[in-house]
Amino acid sequence: MVFLLNYRESQCLVHYLILIYLSESGHGNIRYSIPEELEVGAFVGDIAEDLGLDVKQLSERMFRVASENKRQYLTVNLKTGALLIKEKIDREQLCEQGLSCVLMLEAVIENPLKIYRIEVDILDINDNAPIFQRKEVNLEISELTPLGMILPLQSAVDPDTGTNSVRFYQLSPNQHFTLKSQSDGGQAGIPELELQRNLDREQEPNLELTLTAFDGGNPKKFGTAQIKITVIDVNDNAPVCEQSIYHITIAENTPKGTLIVKVTAVDRDEGLNGDVIYSFSDHTPDNIREAFTLDKATGEIRLTGIVDFEESDRYHISVQAKDRGPHSVAVYCNVLVTVTDINDNSPEIIMTTTSSTIPENASPDTAVAVLRITDRDSQNTAEVSCVIRRDIPFKLTNSVNNYYTLVTQGLIDREMVSEYNIIIICKDAGSPPLSTSKAIKVQVSDINDNAPRFTQPSFTMHITENNVIGASIGSVSAIDPDSNQNAELSYSILESLMDNVPVSTFISINAVNGVIFARQSFDFEQITSFEVHVKVTDAGSPPLSSNVTVNVIVVDQNDNAPVIVSPLPVEGTAVEETIPRSADPGYLVTKVTATDADSGTNAKLSYQLHLSSDESLFTVAQETGEIWTIRHFTRKDSHRTKIVILVRDNGKPSLSSTLTINVSLQDDTTEIVSNTGSLGTTGAWKSDLKFYLMILFGTTSFILLLAIVFLGIKVCRGRNEVIKDFCCFSRRNSLHGIQRASVNLQIPPKYTQSYDNANLPQQFRYDPVMNDLLFLKLHDSAASMIDVKTGTCVAAEHKKALISRSKDTDCKVRVVFLNISWAFKKEKNRC
Numbered sequence: 001m002v003f004l005l006n007y008r009e010s011q012c013l014v015h016y017l018i019l020i021y022l023s024e025s026g027h028g029n030i031r032y033s034i035p036e037e038l039e040v041g042a043f044v045g046d047i048a049e050d051l052g053l054d055v056k057q058l059s060e061r062m063f064r065v066a067s068e069n070k071r072q073y074l075t076v077n078l079k080t081g082a083l084l085i086k087e088k089i090d091r092e093q094l095c096e097q098g099l100s101c102v103l104m105l106e107a108v109i110e111n112p113l114k115i116y117r118i119e120v121d122i123l124d125i126n127d128n129a130p131i132f133q134r135k136e137v138n139l140e141i142s143e144l145t146p147l148g149m150i151l152p153l154q155s156a157v158d159p160d161t162g163t164n165s166v167r168f169y170q171l172s173p174n175q176h177f178t179l180k181s182q183s184d185g186g187q188a189g190i191p192e193l194e195l196q197r198n199l200d201r202e203q204e205p206n207l208e209l210t211l212t213a214f215d216g217g218n219p220k221k222f223g224t225a226q227i228k229i230t231v232i233d234v235n236d237n238a239p240v241c242e243q244s245i246y247h248i249t250i251a252e253n254t255p256k257g258t259l260i261v262k263v264t265a266v267d268r269d270e271g272l273n274g275d276v277i278y279s280f281s282d283h284t285p286d287n288i289r290e291a292f293t294l295d296k297a298t299g300e301i302r303l304t305g306i307v308d309f310e311e312s313d314r315y316h317i318s319v320q321a322k323d324r325g326p327h328s329v330a331v332y333c334n335v336l337v338t339v340t341d342i343n344d345n346s347p348e349i350i351m352t353t354t355s356s357t358i359p360e361n362a363s364p365d366t367a368v369a370v371l372r373i374t375d376r377d378s379q380n381t382a383e384v385s386c387v388i389r390r391d392i393p394f395k396l397t398n399s400v401n402n403y404y405t406l407v408t409q410g411l412i413d414r415e416m417v418s419e420y421n422i423i424i425i426c427k428d429a430g431s432p433p434l435s436t437s438k439a440i441k442v443q444v445s446d447i448n449d450n451a452p453r454f455t456q457p458s459f460t461m462h463i464t465e466n467n468v469i470g471a472s473i474g475s476v477s478a479i480d481p482d483s484n485q486n487a488e489l490s491y492s493i494l495e496s497l498m499d500n501v502p503v504s505t506f507i508s509i510n511a512v513n514g515v516i517f518a519r520q521s522f523d524f525e526q527i528t529s530f531e532v533h534v535k536v537t538d539a540g541s542p543p544l545s546s547n548v549t550v551n552v553i554v555v556d557q558n559d560n561a562p563v564i565v566s567p568l569p570v571e572g573t574a575v576e577e578t579i580p581r582s583a584d585p586g587y588l589v590t591k592v593t594a595t596d597a598d599s600g601t602n603a604k605l606s607y608q609l610h611l612s613s614d615e616s617l618f619t620v621a622q623e624t625g626e627i628w629t630i631r632h633f634t635r636k637d638s639h640r641t642k643i644v645i646l647v648r649d650n651g652k653p654s655l656s657s658t659l660t661i662n663v664s665l666q667d668d669t670t671e672i673v674s675n676t677g678s679l680g681t682t683g684a685w686k687s688d689l690k691f692y693l694m695i696l697f698g699t700t701s702f703i704l705l706l707a708i709v710f711l712g713i714k715v716c717r718g719r720n721e722v723i724k725d726f727c728c729f730s731r732r733n734s735l736h737g738i739q740r741a742s743v744n745l746q747i748p749p750k751y752t753q754s755y756d757n758a759n760l761p762q763q764f765r766y767d768p769v770m771n772d773l774l775f776l777k778l779h780d781s782a783a784s785m786i787d788v789k790t791g792t793c794v795a796a797e798h799k800k801a802l803i804s805r806s807k808d809t810d811c812k813v814r815v816v817f818l819n820i821s822w823a824f825k826k827e828k829n830r831c
Contacts, residue, residue, distance in 0.1 A: 248335060462554075507532060
């Protein structure tokens with residue numbers, strides 16, 4: 001204790017006592033020697049200088065030391081490179097009573113990775129005094145004990161080793177006993193009392209001796225035990241062991257209950273004095289008592305616990321044999337049990353350093369983890385090999401002293417595999433071999449190596465016109481295989497011009513979710529579609545982006561009513577139309593034309609007769625808007641008829657417009673004058689119409705003359721035949737004209753006039769001249785082939801349709817002229 005106190009008081013003395021020596025091998029091993037119980041912070045050695053390292057790079061290269069023991073006794077000052085005491089080292093606690101106590105350290109430095117093995121020899125100091133397990137020992141010795149009788153005593157225990165352990169014993173002065181010690185290589189053995197003078201119970205029945213144990217320290221330390229001897233007489237023979245030492249060998253996996261050895265001692269006495277009983281000696285340690293049991297009657301030693309080669313490879317059992325007689329003397333039989341090793345320990349994987357995250361662009365041979373492999377079994381079973389799966393971009397490299405380094409190899413792509421669970425399997429060379437595994441989870445950190453991409457090559461969006469400003473048109477979406485910040489996307493509109501106006505004035509986009517909004521209300525009639533380019537950018541460094549085209553189509557809405565473009569009222573709100581009272585069914589009154597600014601079905605127009613003073617007079621072609629007569633006018637019909645035409649589109653809801661037409665009837669004379677006036681005042685037709693009218697009146701006069709001649713000829717052949725043939729001819733052709741003209745007309749259900757079996761109505765009055773003219777006029781409709789649905793008047797050449805009334809009048813004039821010529825030739829041939 002004095003030495004320890006003096007040592008702690010003087011740091012100079014500490015530095016003097018620290019014995020440091022270096023022994024560098026091919027692998028860079030270093031060995032230090034220090035005494036135990038150094039204060040925290042005490043200097044051990046300049047490890048940076050000893051390893052040839054730059055002190056300035058220790059922190060940058062992550063220099064560190066780690067102990068194979070669970071407790072870290074030493075540390076490194078990264079600023080000075082000194083190896084210092086981190087926690088007091090008690091050699092007896094660390095290595096028990098081993099002759100050698102070495103603390104194994106690993107020094108690891110990275111960039112590049114190097115591992116150094118450091119051995120720190122812990123030197124013992126005399127900090128423990130010898131101790132006896134029992135402070136008082138009671139012995140009974142017969143007075144008949146012969147001289148030279150040896151009585152083993154308990155040994156003292158000193159946790160220190162070497163010269164600091166128990167070196168010798170000393171017995172207090174007495175007349176009967178001397179002390180004898182069985183030394184073992186300089187170490188004090190078991191102290192024994194040797195009887196030098198016969199005992200006499202009557203003179204001295206009890207003896208008290210003091211046994212002192214000294215260690216070899218400087219100064220020496222000691223411990224004492226009191227020996228109380230009771231002198232008895234009678235039983236003068238002690239048992240004798242058949243063998244002084246029993247050598248037994250067992251395997252560490254020997255099952256419980258196995259008989260290890262039978263110890264036998266013989267006593268020549270008889271009766272109880274010769275009946276020997278067995279027991280463990282008093283100084284038998286607890287681990288032996290837990291592992292073995294001794295039958296006190298038979299001396300059989302059996303295994304009751306577990307013997308482990310890795311904990312202790314031999315056991316020294318001291319068996320006490322003693323007879324049952326009075327004043328019996330105990331003898332001791334020694335049993336030495338040697339334990340053999342079996343392969344019952346799997347290899348152990350110890351992580352010395354690890355990196356749980358690596359970037360996906362890590363270069364090959366980047367260190368991920370450093371492993372140390374140990375096996376508690378003996379040397380012949382401790383050859384361990386380690387492997388990992390071959391289908392991962394990692395490999396194991398073997399370094400010195402059962403160290404393995406896990407490094408990268410090949411391409412690492414986080415988008416393909418974001419996390420690796422690497423299983424390391426280590427197997428020893430025992431029989432059968434044992435293996436162990438350890439999982440290392442390695443996260444692959446992301447780098448911005450993927451540009452975002454849209455989910456579609458292009459987007460098409462529809463928005464109905466007259467939309468609300470701020471309404472959502474649609475959304476674009478993109479994905480980015482990267483993660484975290486590298487996958488945070490931002491959407492924007494690429495600036496471009498549409499009709500010299502920036503496209504950003506039309507739409508906007510939500511930068512977070514890609515929803516596109518309208519910034520104005522669209523009108524289909526002004527813009528039907530437009531194209532914008534959307535850009536998506538991630539938040540990586542550097543940021544990556546991609547573009548996509550978005551086609552925005554404006555959907556038409558039925559927001560425009562039909563507009564009637566012809567005929568237009570000259571004055572007022574109604575259109576004035578005039579037709580002759582003699583107009584036949586199928587007579588084109590006028591054509592209503594309308595337009596719709598919408599498109600598609602919203603612009604598809606239909607015409608219908610919405611209101612009429614007499615629904616039996618007129619009909620309207622639903623698709624073309626042409627108004628036709630559907631029957632003859634009678635004297636009862638009003639001179640002025642009002643009809644309302646409704647023009648409706650096909651939208652939902654449907655929009656419509658109306659046109660009021662006042663149709664006036666003119667008598668035939670008025671019609672001719674009107675038509676003549678009309679033809680005469682038509683600018684381009686002025687000269688031609690005069691010419692046609694001259695031909696018309698000349699032809700009519702010529703026909704009348706021919707008719708008179710024809711009638712005269714017929715009179716010669718017979719009045720009845722002539723009249724019959726001529727009337728039939730007139731009726732047949734007249735009816736045919738009516739049928740052809742009205743083939744496409746829609747006859748109202750109230751219309752009752754009909755021509756069945758080619759019979760004229762009763763009020764019809766025959767007039768040869770008028771019938772001929774009627775025939776010519778009716779045939780005009782047939783020859784022109786007027787189609788109510790299409791509203792065209794086709795001449796003999798069947799070419800261009802004439803829509804205006806002036807052109808239609810010209811068509812009728814020409815047809816009349818041709819029919820007159822045709823009728824004249826036909827009648828001439830018959831005659």
